[in-house]
Amino acid sequence: MTDIVRTALLDDLGHVPWPEIQDTTGSAAAIPSLLTAVARGDADTAGRALGQLRRRICRYGFVVDQATAATVPFLWELVRLPQVTCRVEILRLLKSIADARQWETTAAAYPKLLSHPGDHVAWEREARRAVRAQRAVLRDLLCERDAALVQAGAELSAALDD
Template identity: 55%
Template sequence: MTSAPTRDRTPGATLHDVGQVPWRDLTDVTGCAAAIPYLLAAIASGDDAAARTGVDRLRHRICQYGFVVGEATPATVPFLWHLAQRPQVTCRAQLLRLLRSIAGARQWETVAATSPKARRRHDDQLGWESAARRAVRDHGGAMPRLLADRDAELVRLAEELACLIF
């Protein structure tokens, strides 16, 4: 599996931009990443049950077990930041937890540290993991808005994430 180039997303990425990402050419932890736009749409839908199911399924695809990321993870991060800022999104706290998991993901880095052979064998995964962590940091411009939110749990999670990425 080789890493397909992903477009650099700006901090202002919106769900209107989701079609610009070659999802069918990317893989997530479970396989083809083509379902990711539908999961993002479910999260944005305003329907609490659909949003929570969408986050759970998305977590399984882009940060499985809370630490295994895939090729599509870095391309998904800007959309997570966008959704986390939208008051009408009912699962913003879960999105911040997902971003925190992605920012802390070091599964492949840990495996590669065991030997040069392991590093060569997992080169793609190392790249995806590094790019995912970088995407969380690079799109952290949303942090001031989240830190000023009225939801105390959201502010606490934003503070934890800020400590991890800055």
């Protein structure tokens, strides 16, 4: 990874007040180090970091939290970098976030949840908007030679078209 890309990623991470927002485990303060490990790590390190990140921003594959929308732009940045070893898994995570409607669906049936501490329905919507905001990245990814990456990109694209 070039020093310019590495610096830009780290600079952007510093603009988010991670300790002040919540992920599904509590404070989101660990998210920058996990994103950095995904960006810079070998395949095993990046995969473990992405697994931990997934548990924090899209637990069980469908529960998002306050930090999810803030994390999505960094996931899009990572998926653009050919040296990142887990781009397919990042696309799958973005698809899970785009599909997340657990709070919204439940609140429609049980409006009392809207008075639950934290605005989980809004966080889901913000996370989905964050995924959709950079969907143009998929055009380039769908032209890559990696068949698994193209497949994951096509699946995300289809989810965003719904």
